[in-house]
Amino acid sequence: MKEIIIATKNAGKAKEFKSFFSAYHIEAISLSELDKDIDDIEETGTTFEENAAIKAQSIAGMMRCPVLADDSGLMIDALNGRPGVYSARYAGEQKDDQANIDKVLYELKGVGASERTARFVCVLAVAIPGEPAIFKKGSCEGTIAFSEAGENGFGYDPIFIPNGYNKTMAQLSSAEKNKISHRKNAIVQLEDWVKNQNK
Ligand SMILES: O=c1nc[nH]c2c1ncn2[C@H]1C[C@H](O)[C@@H](COP(=O)(O)OP(=O)(O)OP(=O)(O)O)O1
Ligand SMILES: [Mg+2]
Secondary structure, three states: OEEEEEOOOOHHHHHHHHHHHHOOOEEEEEHHHOOOOOOOOOOOOOOHHHHHHHHHHHHHHHHOOOEEEEEEEEEEHHHOOOEHHHOOOOOOOOOOHHHHHHHHHHHOOOOOHHHOEEEEEEEEEEEOOOOOOEEEEEEEEEEEOOOOOOOOOOOOHHHEEEOOOOOOHHHOOHHHHHHHOHHHHHHHHHHHHHHHHOO
């Protein structure tokens, strides 16, 4: 089976990419599955695009093959777009999902239902040695719940209610999430490139 390397150490993202790519008979391989030990890549950019490019290009340079990276996050209107690009480390360098959720819920104390609008954003970068990078962006609109619910997914899923649903992303099955997510909405735009990988 054809393989594509995904420049991520996030197990939740890796699982979603495996599911998306399996439909094209491509195996998505994350950094934790490579034989090499790969140091954490410093995400020094100030935009999703910059960080996605940093991750994809540094691994593509190392592996000398095409590499896909995902930089994503949660943008909350009442917090002026925060945590945004800093979503993973919002409550500190330890990248703790629970601490991040607690911080968001704390900051939104007293913010009413109609003011809790937010979106997940995902920027994908494909780095191909010797070629310009390809970027695709997807989003998923919703609101921030008043408390956590659900066990599925990862990150901020337990507090994100997608528009049109009355449950959180973490209460959806992975199949349901993968139909509506920001990641899905970005990946569909790469379909032509993905299909070409199999030729
Ligand atoms: O579908 C999602 N459902 C819930 N939360 C999500 C989602 N997608 C991104 N997020 C959150 C998780 C993390 O707090 C940040 C991504 O940060 P981001 O730097 O892109 O990923 P990461 O550091 O976890 O892994 P890596 O850089 O190795 O891909 O946004
Ligand atoms: Mg990261």
